[in-house]
Structure formats: structure tokens, C-alpha cells
Amino acid sequence: MDENKVIICRCEDVTLAEIRNLIKQGFTTVEEIKRLVRSGMGPCQGKTCGLLIAREIAEITNTSIEKIEIQNMRPPYGGVTFEEVIAGDTIEE
Amino acid sequence: MNNIEKAELIVVGGGPAGLSAALAAADYGVNVILVEEREFLGGQLVKQTHRFFGSEKEYAGTRGIDISKFLVEKIKENENIKILTSSRVLGIYNDKIVTILANNKMIKYSPKALILATGASEKFLAFENNDLPGVFGAGAVQTLMNLYGVLPSKKILMVGSGNIGLIVSYQLLQAGVKVACIIEAAPRIGGYSVHASKLARMGVPILTSHTIKKAVGKDKVEGAIICQLDSSWREIKDTEQFIKCDAICLSVGLSPLTDLLKQANVKTSYVPELGGYIPLRDENMETSIKNLFVAGDVSGIEEATSAIIEGQIAGLNVAKRIKKDIDNQVKIEKKIAEAKDELELLRAGPVGEKVRNGLKKIGLDPLKNYGEKVSTEEFDISFLMKTGIPSKENLKKKLPLSEDVFNKGPIAISECFQQFPCDPCVKSCPFDAISENGSINNIPYVNFEKCTGCGICVSKCPGLAMFVVQKNYTDSTSLVTLPYEFLPKPVKNQIVLVLNREGTEICEGTVKRVRDGKIQDKTTVVTIEIPKEYFLEARNIKVDGGQKHG
Numbered sequence: 001m002d003e004n005k006v007i008i009c010r011c012e013d014v015t016l017a018e019i020r021n022l023i024k025q026g027f028t029t030v031e032e033i034k035r036l037v038r039s040g041m042g043p044c045q046g047k048t049c050g051l052l053i054a055r056e057i058a059e060i061t062n063t064s065i066e067k068i069e070i071q072n073m074r075p076p077y078g079g080v081t082f083e084e085v086i087a088g089d090t091i092e093e
Numbered sequence: 094m095n096n097i098e099k100a101e102l103i104v105v106g107g108g109p110a111g112l113s114a115a116l117a118a119a120d121y122g123v124n125v126i127l128v129e130e131r132e133f134l135g136g137q138l139v140k141q142t143h144r145f146f147g148s149e150k151e152y153a154g155t156r157g158i159d160i161s162k163f164l165v166e167k168i169k170e171n172e173n174i175k176i177l178t179s180s181r182v183l184g185i186y187n188d189k190i191v192t193i194l195a196n197n198k199m200i201k202y203s204p205k206a207l208i209l210a211t212g213a214s215e216k217f218l219a220f221e222n223n224d225l226p227g228v229f230g231a232g233a234v235q236t237l238m239n240l241y242g243v244l245p246s247k248k249i250l251m252v253g254s255g256n257i258g259l260i261v262s263y264q265l266l267q268a269g270v271k272v273a274c275i276i277e278a279a280p281r282i283g284g285y286s287v288h289a290s291k292l293a294r295m296g297v298p299i300l301t302s303h304t305i306k307k308a309v310g311k312d313k314v315e316g317a318i319i320c321q322l323d324s325s326w327r328e329i330k331d332t333e334q335f336i337k338c339d340a341i342c343l344s345v346g347l348s349p350l351t352d353l354l355k356q357a358n359v360k361t362s363y364v365p366e367l368g369g370y371i372p373l374r375d376e377n378m379e380t381s382i383k384n385l386f387v388a389g390d391v392s393g394i395e396e397a398t399s400a401i402i403e404g405q406i407a408g409l410n411v412a413k414r415i416k417k418d419i420d421n422q423v424k425i426e427k428k429i430a431e432a433k434d435e436l437e438l439l440r441a442g443p444v445g446e447k448v449r450n451g452l453k454k455i456g457l458d459p460l461k462n463y464g465e466k467v468s469t470e471e472f473d474i475s476f477l478m479k480t481g482i483p484s485k486e487n488l489k490k491k492l493p494l495s496e497d498v499f500n501k502g503p504i505a506i507s508e509c510f511q512q513f514p515c516d517p518c519v520k521s522c523p524f525d526a527i528s529e530n531g532s533i534n535n536i537p538y539v540n541f542e543k544c545t546g547c548g549i550c551v552s553k554c555p556g557l558a559m560f561v562v563q564k565n566y567t568d569s570t571s572l573v574t575l576p577y578e579f580l581p582k583p584v585k586n587q588i589v590l591v592l593n594r595e596g597t598e599i600c601e602g603t604v605k606r607v608r609d610g611k612i613q614d615k616t617t618v619v620t621i622e623i624p625k626e627y628f629l630e631a632r633n634i635k636v637d638g639g640q641k642h643g
Binding site: 001002005006007008010013016044045047048049051052065066068070072073074075076077078080083084085087088089090 | 182185192200214216220222306369
């Protein structure tokens with residue numbers, strides 16, 4: 001299998017080769033990998049790649065997948081403009 | 094703080110779980126805000142053109158899209174429910190403030206309770222060239238076809254044989270797309286056997302223990318290379334096979350959409366049986382955070398029927414907390430108990446085992462009352478679950494013991510061999526001739542003494558597994574009545590090609606009767622006259638000018 005042709009994060013175009021390389025270098029959390037190659041930072045916020053990366057980490061580090069945390073989630077869920085935030089503040093009672 | 098709106102209950106997600114949760118709470122006077130990201134309510138139900146399984150109480154036998162219409166109508170009539178469509182919940186904060194983006198405004202709410210019914214997203218698969226245009230998720234294929242009327246491809250490879258993979262394959266055939274084959278990595282078909290049998294009758298090969306190695310094509314999918322897997326899921330050498338297709342549809346499972354739950358720091362756990370990372374919750378659907386409930390696929394992947402019941406349980410529990418007068422408390426308590434009972438029964442059969450194991454992992458007892466009633470498969474269906482084709486032994490179990498029974502006239506044959514919760518055949522029979530022996534999880538049997546061969550059940554069975562045969566129509570011919578859901582519909586006296594359970598053409602037949610009224614609800618019931626020797630073989634037809642099968 002050509003790992004360079006297997007896409008793990010579709011949003012940010014991250015390949016299996018990149019992910020495996022990082023894990024082998026010692027980056028063994030989904031969160032660290034996300035910060036290094038932006039996997040999970042695109043529009044879908046890791047819904048596609050999160051589990052796949054967790055599985056790779058589990059396999060390479062020989063850990064059970066139950067022990068691997070997926071990436072953190074913070075508000076807002078999806079984009080929001082300042083205009084929209086301000087508009088909400090002037091709501092009538 | 095003066096621009097924070099107070100609310101009683103916010104339900105996030107307008108799919109089956111969210112709709113039923115909102116209704117259950119609003120029926121007891123709770124003021125509900127129902128938030129849906131898309132411009133319409135109904136969630137995945139709006140794409141489901143097939144009849145649902147399960148109990149009649151939860152709309153079994155009704156098409157998903159019609160269940161959605163019914164629930165949405167009730168929601169719209171309910172004065173206690175405020176609907177926010179095209180609106181997104183942006184955040185849930187530690188102080189339980191919820192921000193919602195609606196009409197280009199970010200509004201802050203402080204609700205007494207929250208029910209998250211956000212559903213699930215599709216899992217993706219790692220294989221070579223998996224980003225080639227033409228690689229779809231099954232949800233996207235359904236959206237294109239059933240929502241927008243756009244054909245996704247001409248010939249497709251389906252990866253995954255769970256109920257979604259099987260149902261979408263069937264819908265693709267209905268839309269006129271060829272299904273090259275369905276591949277499944279496991280040694281056994283994942284979905285219900287009746288769905289697989291529908292495809293087998295159309296001549297679609299189902300290859301278990303097979304996976305996709307790579308997508309092939311320059312600028313778009315032109316084919317795929319698949320290979321066989323051994324019992325430990327490793328590739329068997331020299332089993333590579335090229336499948337020509339212009340699209341690849343992935344249907345390899347769902348995982349709960351827990352983003353908002355994670356924001357709120359709800360405790361989660363990895364439970365593969367339930368789709369991945371799921372929130373910990375109690376039997377009332379309440380998470381580790383007080384007054385934050387979950388319902389439906391976000392709490393663990395299951396069917397729409399269980400999502401509807403879970404929604405009821407969550408909604409009723411919120412009502413119980415908010416509406417404190419004694420009268421209501423008793424009524425609500427009773428309804429909660431009923432819903433839990435119903436849910437437990439749905440999970441009590443062999444197909445519920447995976448879900449039961451998953452629930453045990455998060456400390457729940459999925460079989461409090463039905464522990465002793467758990468049924469195991471009545472007979473060996475391993476061949477059926479590999480191919481979609483029932484074995485001779487399987488068939489024998491469902492046919493009359495004596496050939497003489499066929500001499501009395503037309504009788505219904507139930508070709509349902511797997512135990513899963515479903516009862517429309519039983520409920521539809523006007524002569525009380527079909528029985529499941531007291532449990533919805535049992536296999537239905539026809540009482541040939543009582544059966545008149547009326548054919549009502551033929552269009553009612555969601556699995557298209559009911560047929561009527563009349564062996565002695567003439568000295569040399571028999572009549573077979575079967576369900577047919579393709580266009581064009583056959584007409585009386587038309588000559589059609591007749592297929593067997595494997596989708597092989599066996600003979601020609603003459604259409605004697607076409608029933609296509611309101612009762613049949615688009616599942617046309619066709620009676621064909623065929624040479625007598627084939628009366629136990631003829632199970633499908635090919636109508637001239639219709640879609641090419643397979």
C-alpha cells in the first residue's frame with residue numbers, strides 16, 4: 001500500500017504516511033498530531049480522521065484504543081462572525 | 094446578563110430522537126426549543142424510502158419519510174414547541190449557558206434542561222486513492238438520490254453490508270444504478286438477512302470477507318481493487334480482483350456526533366459495539382452532567398426505532414423534573430416504565446446482542462425484565478448470512494410439512510429466517526394466520542389452516558419476505574404473488590422474466606394481477622402464472638423496459 005496515497009484527513013489533506021511518521025517520532029496523541037499537521041482542524045472538525053488516527057496510534061504504540069483520547073472540542077461548533085455575536089447582544093427582552 | 098434568555102428545555106437535533114423527545118416533554122406542558130441545523134426537520138428519516146422494521150407501536154411497516162412527516166406535523170401543531178431550523182447550537186458552557194446561531198444572531202439561552210440528539214456521522218476508510226472523486230459516503234448517496242433526485246453514478250461498488258449498505262444498494266437499483274457488488278470485511282453480512290435477500294434476488298453478488306485495497310482512476314473513480322481477507326482480517330495473497338465501477342460507496346458504520354457533549358465535558362467512553370466514543374449515561378438517558386440528557390445515535394449507534402423510544406424516555410424525564418404536580422408525576426412515571434420496557438424488548442433478540450454488550454460496558458443492564466426471554470437463532474442461517482440466499486434447510490422449516498397443503502388453494506409463505514424485532518406481517522393479517530409466538534423477536538410462522546392466501550401481508554412485510562403461492566392454478570401452471578418495487582410497473586397479461594432467489598432467470602411468466610392501491614403503498618403486489626415446476630423457485634421478476642438488474 002502506498003501510504004502517500006491514503007488520505008486520513010480529507011479537510012486538510014493529511015496522508016497516512018504523514019500520520020504514521022509522526023507517531024513513530026513519538027507524537028502519540030490525537031491532539032499533538034492535530035497541532036502539528038492540522039488534521040481535524042478543517043470544516044468537519046475531525047469527524048473523519050479522529051477515529052482513524054486514534055486507531056493508528058493504538059496499533060503503532062501497541063495500546064488499546066479505549067485508552068486513546070480523541071481531540072478536544074471547544075465552542076463554537078462551526079464558524080460564527082463578530083457581526084452575528086453582536087447582533088445577539090442587542091436582542092429585545 | 095440581561096440578554097440571556099430563559100428556557101425550560103432545549104432539544105438539539107430534529108431527527109427521530111429529537112422529534113420524539115420534544116413531543117414527549119411538550120405533551121406535559123414543558124416549553125421546548127427544538128434546534129435543527131438544517132432547514133427542515135426529520136433528520137435522516139427524510140431519506141428513508143423503505144418501510145421500517147420493529148414494532149407497529151413505533152411505526153413499523155411505515156416508510157421512514159412518512160414517519161418523519163407524521164412526527165413533524167405533530168411537532169408543528171404543538172404550541173409548547175418553538176422550532177428553530179437553519180440554526181446551530183454553537184456552544185454549551187460550564188455554567189450551562191447555550192449559544193445558538195439563528196437568523197444571523199448568536200443568542201444565549203439558560204435552559205433548565207438539555208437533550209442532545211445530534212445523531213451520528215459516517216466512518217471513513219483508509220485505502221489508496223480514497224480521495225478520488227467518486228468515493229462517496231452512503232449518506233451522501235442517499236441525499237443526492239432521495240433528497241435531490243440526482244443520480245450519483247452509473248455503476249457502483251458498495252463497501253459494507255450493514256443495514257445502511259444493503260438498503261442504499263437496493264435504493265440505487267431502484268434509481269437505475271447498477272450495483273457491481275457489495276463487499277463486507279466480516280465473514281458475515283452485517284444487516285438483516287431480508288435486506289440481503291432482496292439484493293440476492295436482483296442478482297447482486299455479496300462478497301463477505303472482502304475489502305477494498307484501492308480506488309483506481311485518473312481524475313475520478315474508474316474501478317476498484319478488492320481482495321479477500323482471512324479470519325484474522327489479513328489480506329489473502331493473490332486474491333486481488335478488479336471491479337469496474339464509476340463510484341465507490343462507503344457504508345462502514347457510524348460514530349456518535351459527540352462534539353457538543355465533549356464541549357460540555359460530559360464523560361465519554363470508547364465502546365466499539367456502540368460506534369466509538371459515547372457519552373456515559375444512566376437508564377433515563379441522563380449524562381454525567383445533571384439535566385443534560387442524550388437520545389438516539391449520539392448515545393450509541395442503533396436503529397431509528399430505538400432512537401424514537403430513547404427520545405421519549407429523555408423527554409419524559411425532563412417533564413418529570415419540571416412539572417412537579419402529583420397527577421403528572423404518576424402518569425409520567427408509568428409512561429417512562431412502558432418506554433423502557435419497549436426498548437428492552439427491542440434489544441432482546443439475537444440481533445440486539447451487540448448493543449446489549451455495549452450497554453453493559455457502560456454499566457447498564459439492558460435486560461432487567463427480559464433476561465430470561467433472550468432468544469438465540471432458531472436455526473442455522475450461516476449460509477444465508479454469507480450470501481443473502483436461504484439454504485434448502487432454512488426453506489424447509491418455513492414450508493408446509495406436507496405437500497398436500499398446497500392442494501387447498503393459495504397460501505402465504507414467509508421467507509423470514511432471522512430473529513429480529515419486527516411484526517407488521519403478524520399485525521396485518523386479517524385472518525390472524527401469522528404468529529410470532531408471543532415475542533416480537535421470534536420468527537413468524539404462517540398457520541396454513543387459517544391462511545386464505547389473500548396477499549395482504551405481501552406488501553406489508555418491510556423485508557419483502559412474504560409470498561403467496563397457488564400450486565394448482567391449472568394442470569401445468571402455478572400462481573406466485575410477490576412484492577415488486579421497481580419501475581415500470583408490470584401490467585396485466587404482460588410477459589415477464591422470472592427469477593429465483595439467486596437472481597437467475599428461470600422461466601417466463603404471465604402477469605395475471607397487479608395490485609397497486611393505497612394499501613400496497615407503492616409496494617406493488619404482482620401475481621404471475623408460471624410453469625408448475627417453479628412454484629417454489631420463482632421469487633422475482635424482470636419487467637421489460639425496466640432497470641437492468643445487478
